[in-house]
Amino acid sequence: MTDPLAEFRAATGGGSGCRIPGARQTMTAQHRDAFDQAMTDRTISAPAIVKVLERWGINVTLHAVGAHRRGQCACSK
Numbered sequence: 001m002t003d004p005l006a007e008f009r010a011a012t013g014g015g016s017g018c019r020i021p022g023a024r025q026t027m028t029a030q031h032r033d034a035f036d037q038a039m040t041d042r043t044i045s046a047p048a049i050v051k052v053l054e055r056w057g058i059n060v061t062l063h064a065v066g067a068h069r070r071g072q073c074a075c076s077k
């Protein structure tokens with residue numbers, strides 16, 4: 001299921017929500033798989049994830065990746 005607004009939501013800065021789910025929506029299935037694995041792999045650093053996402057044309061902050069990984073973001077509630 002594709003959310004036509006996913007890309008816009010992902011690009012929306014500020015607010016209290018976590019941007020990771022929105023960013024995931026804009027990824028291809030292949031990228032999403034790799035991203036999910038990277039997020040749970042402790043040997044992959046958060047800055048590395050941010051860098052790769054940038055390469056994929058997705059901008060997320062280091063803070064968002066870190067908080068999501070630690071379960072300290074809005075979507076862990």
Ligand SMILES: [Zn+2]
Nearest residue numbers: 018068073075
């Ligand atoms: Zn999150």
